[in-house]
Amino acid sequence: MKKGTVVLAALLLAVTLGILFHHHQRSQRYAQALRLAESGDASGAYGILVGLGDYADARERAAGLVEEDPALPYRGAAKGDVVSFGSFEQDGDASNGPESIRWIVLERFDDRLLLLSADVLDGRQYNHVPFQDVTWADSDLRAWMNDDFFDAAFTPAQRGIIPSVLNDNADQSITGAPGGAPTQDRVFALSEQESVVYLSGGANRSDIGEALASEYAASGALTVTEDGTADWWLRSPGTYGFAAQFVDAAGTPVASGANVDVLYGARPALWIDLSEVGGGGR
Template sequence: MENFKMDSTLSFGGYNWRVLDIQDNVALLITEDIIEQRAYHDAYKDITWADCSLRKYLNGEFYDKFSEADKSRIMPVLNKNLDNQWYGSKGGVDTKDSIFLLSIEEVCKYFGDSRSKLYNRGKNQRYWFERKDENNNKRIAGFEGETWGSWWWLRSPGRVSVKAVYIHGDGNIGIQGNNILKGNISDGKCTGGVRPALWLKL
């Protein structure tokens, strides 16, 4: 059995994971790195986490890559999907997920503790969470061995329902969101990074 400690890393199912939380003999894990790049949804239309193609992929094709023994340790969880705190866009219904993306609330809680800035928002927070947040660097993740950060999706809704919130390459939270189909339209091709999360039975 692995030696589980908060903020430690471990190997499971062929990926390296970081321990974000431990509760009642179950640990919340997120992949240490961005493991692939995908669109949040496969069409440009109003969508929430409950119905997006990325959720379907993570709980279907991606989940099915795990062995039966590994699957027996992955604990389904009921996720709350809150509305965007700045713009009021709808987060959608609660979802039961085996594999999922983190929410704004979870990244503010588990990557250092930035919850005070989330619940007591500054007047200049319109596009970014907090550029000077001391925990930004803890949210930086690379893709395919790169030494700089790439951006990665959260499951929370962006400014409108064709956008989803993301973590910028510098670790800041893009509260207005990126385009669900093409990510950052200005680059014309980039889709967001994926860092799956799950609850693992110890």
């Protein structure tokens, strides 16, 4: 047998043994995941199944665990992470179904995460009536976020881990334009105070404040920069009662605001309750 043939045979044997060893490792990990799931350790099982990718029915089993406990993928999330939760039309092609929504984890308090959509998901008016005083409580944007968007973006099980929170809608910090009554919201726009906390400094404005508009959002009348970013609404009042604050396309909050009938981007925010096992409902 020629030397070259021997070397080739040795290489093929090494590759074959490597493949068999890798398959054996994955098989052992898969079996471990099944044991963990049976013992009630869903988090441990989920982590292994996700890591196995397309091995056997790992994806389907991981999805089944999430269906039973929608908070499962997010229990290890930390401030600054980007996670996927819910789905919404974003690529402008409705025929292929909605795309997963990416969220930035703005904060973690014990078993709750504050999320802000990583992208501008739609172009919306804060309110459709020009030069009419309005607060967040009665705005079109609030109605859209808590009704149309909420119903379209989340399954009944996912809705079960999105708590209704009491938002204190403070007056404008400079002129004192009224912020209106406190509101109970499942989904909301960030406030002036929250923009100060999370968008202070150049890095935060670049990493969090500056947001790309989805193809769907950009396909309408929304103004989008050459870089693909857009202005987006906050929920707090601007200088006057018929203005609302926003964050400009470069990620800088604008406290003076813009007229409420202007079309700006919508970046929903919400809390996820990690202690809840989703049971459906609004």
